[in-house]
Amino acid sequence: MVVQSSQPSGLAWRWFCKDSRQVFLVLLCFAKLSFGQIRYSIPEEMKKGSLIGNVAQDLALDLKRLRLGRARIVTGNNNQYTELKTDKGILVVNERIDREQLCGDVTPCSFSLEMILENPIELHRIVVEVIDVNDNSPTFQSNGLDFEISESAVIGARFVLESAEDFDVGVNDLHQYELSSNDNFALKHLSNPDGSKYVEMVLQKPLDREAQSRLSLKLIAVDGGTPQRSGTVNVHVTVLDVNDNAPIFNKTTYRASVNENAQIGTYITTVNARDSDSGPNGKITYGLSKMKAGIGEIFVINDSTGVISVSGNIDFEKDKKYEFRVEAKDQGGLTDTSQVIIEIADVNDNAPVLNVMSFTNPVPEDTPIGSTIAVINIKDTDSGRNGNIRCFMDKSLPFKIEMSFTNYYNLITNSDFDREIVSEYSIAVNATDLGTPSLSSTTILHLKISDVNDNAPRFGETSFSAFVIENNSPGMSIFTVLAQDPDWNQNARISYLLEDSQTSGNPDSSYVSINSETGVLYAARSFDYEQIKALQLVVKAQDGGSPPLSSNVIVKILIQDQNDNAPQVLYPVQTGGSLVAEMVPRSVGVGYLVTKVVAVDVDSGQNAWLSYKLQKATDRALFEVGLQNGEIRTIRQVTDKDAVKQRLTVIVEDNGQPSRSATVIVNVAVADSFPEVLSEFTDFTHDKEYNDNLTFYLVLALAVVSFLFITCLVVIISVKIYRWRQSRILYHSSLPVIPYYPPRYSDTLGTGTLQHVYNYEVCRTTDSRKSDCKVGNAGSQNVLIMDPSSTGTMQRMQSEKSILDEPDSPLEVSSIRCD
Secondary structure (H helix, E strand, C coil), X not given: CCEXXXXXXXXXXXXXXXXXXXXXXXXXXXXXXXXXCEEEEEECCCCCCXXXXXXXXXXXXXXXXXXXXCCEEECCCCCCCEXXXXXXXXXXXXXXXXXXXXXXXXXXXXXXXXXXXXCCCEEEEEEEEEECCCCCCCECCCCEEEEEEECCCCCCCEEECCCCECCCCHHHCEEEEXXXXXXXXXXXXXXXXXXXXEEEEEECCCCCCCCCCEEEEEEEEEECCCCCCEEEEEEEEEEECCCCCCCEECCCEEEXXXXXXXXXXXXXXXXXXXXXXXXHHHCCEEEEXXXXXXXXXXXXXXXXXXXXXXXXXXXXXXXXXXXXXXXXXXXXXXXXXXXXXXXXXXXXXXXXXXXXXXXXXXXXXXXXXXXXXXXXXXXXXXXXXXXXXXXXXXXXXXXXXXXXXXXEEEEEECCCCCCCCCCEEEEEEEEEECCCCCCEEEEEEEEEEXXXXXXXXXXXXXXXXXEEECCCCCCCEEEEXXXXXXXXXXXXXXXXXXXXXXXXXXXXXXCEEECCCCCEEEECCCCCCCCCCEEEEEEEEEECCCCCCEEEEEEEEEEECCCCCCCEEEECCCCCCCEEEEEECCCCCCCXXXXXXXXXXXXXXXXXXXXXXXXXXXXXCCEEECCCCCEEXXXXXXXXXXXXXXXXEEEEECCCCCCCEEEEEEEEEECCCHHHHHHHHHHHHHHHHHHHHHHHHHHHHHHCCHHHHHHHHXXXXXXXXXXXXXXXXXXXXXXXXCCCCCCCCECCCCCCECCCCCCCCCCCCCCCXXXXXXXXXXXXXXXXXXXXXCCCCHHHHHHHHHHHCCCCCCCCCCEEEEC
16 A cells, blocks of 8 residues: 655555465555645455555644544545544545456556545545456456368468456456467467457468367466466367468458447448458458457447447447457458457537535624635546536625635635525536537535624614503503514524613612513503603613623603692681681772682693682672682672672682592671671671581480590590680780781782782780680781681770771781681
8 A cells, every 4th residue: 555645754565465365565655745635555355444544644634633523535426445434543445445346447546535624624635546456367258269260271370369358457467378289270479559468379280171170279368467367268170171262351450430329320430351262262251359348239240241330338438449350251261350449539428417525504694705615526527628617606696616626616705694684595506518519517505694693682763752641550561662683593582671770769660660571661650740750761672692782772751640639729728617708898899809719730731720610609699700810809889788798619620531629618708897797707607606516416426325425525625624724824925916927829820929918917815715816917808717616795896996996006907817
């Protein structure tokens, strides 16, 4: 075995002997080759598992590289003569190699194979030369050779003998012939132009039919191998009567040509021989001389005309030239031979054959430009232009074809991939020969592009707005954010989460939660528009790639107001134990402003638009209420017939759906003097107190047991005593007068504010414990405040009024409150 590689390391010789047969084996001989080619020489008929060569050592490859690169041997045919042991890095015989079956008589005999490694792709060519071993003996096609020779055959007459065939080559091929000992014939060794040998039996002593009519000889063919092998055929010579002229061909060599795949019966050439004899001895018949096996199945000769024609299938790829001999024979048995050489013309009858040796599929979309995707072997068994190949593909695809070795092409990336645009390619690789007409073949590679996380999730908008009505149910779905990621599989799996931020000092997660899978926002609590009117959240969409990519979007949640608050009356103030009365002189005219009802609604929008209506009144024809501003004005002239006590019930409604309302009672005193007012309101308050106490005791008597009644009575008496003592302390005290400033109420509808009111409080006491009086000035309004439990006398009120009416007094009393 001879090894040639790109690593020169000397020459090693080994001899192996078994069963008395020596096999010359040259183990290693390294010589520098281009393209990483390595060559081994081995004898044929080696046992399975026999070492061919150490591929890893000869190619300077690490065993780990062989395993990780999934090294494998590709031959391109069905016979797997060799096997690569990747764990040892050696190439061994996988099945019996018969040089004669592999190459026939072609020498030198070799076959090539390729070793392919992946990640990255590497291609190494290995050529194995098979050295012939003398394992075939020379053989004759016939079991015996029969000759009919006339006794008149002259000395020197030649008789062509059948050639033996030895499938071995070189020194093991046919070496010589030997003829068994006899007195009449001798052997003459001759050679054809192609180097093949044949022999003629030459008559060296005239035949005497009367002395010996039949001769039995043995023709022995011996090869040049060690040990020698031989083959034998019997030669039977029948001596005929006189025929002294042999046929003679007009040419010693006939040349012709024929196209491969020519139809059966196609004319090739005509051979011609002449015999000067006449009659039956001059009649010539033609035949194909003893030749190599298979010739008679391809060509046929007409025995009478000498026309040679096609009788079988002619394949240029098997044999490019045929050489054989034709024989002309007369009736007397005399013969002559001539050589026929037929050249086979190649026809473009074989299309290129494409074999994908390696194909990386799928490839990631970030594969760099210039990466090898596939290795393709293209072969065309035709020759010349018929075997020249042009390989191409669609130029619009991001690939190109480059030749690496003879008949090997690499499919290389020519631009960047983007799986989101094109996720799969159908690559048609075409191979066309240069014959006429040209033949072509196509193989289609389906290449898938695997995803790389190169796209972050994207929202459809830079910000979103959502609306939710206050007083919502916790857990209610508010809005759905949706992001798109054009990547695939895990790289496109999006998770949603809230960024850490705060609203009104509280984290946003206390207001809103988000479903990480669907992006649905849920209310974590019930919202109150009066506390918080809007939320601004930052939602993050993150994919599942490695590393993950993300993007943010702003979600504004606007709280919508709901009419959940009734109007609140700010003025007049409704007290629980005292009556407030607005004084209207009887001399006022139409449109007199009695007072103004002021109310607010903490809702917003139309839910806070308030309207004022007069619901009930003692005399509806006397007063009216402004629908928008709540002002109570007279609608006619006040007369003496009008009652002093006027009770107005004003309802304040908002504009919500459904609307909410509040009611306020306004007491108006129509009088010109305080005594008149006090007498009327005292009776009124006493009657009201009496009715209220009666109702209270009746309900209490029915609701509680006697024990509870006594307990409550003790508590009431204790409270009364405490209040009496407090009033006595205030009576004997020398505290100064304390001014009282009621709040200023503004008109919520933008219709102005109430006039500034300055109230002054004067506390005066008499012997009575309930005679504390508060006197205030309300601008143009007169207010009377009276305690229903007041028992003060009109005389005392008049004395107090006289004091207040003194001209030197700086205080004008227009409202009185008695407690």
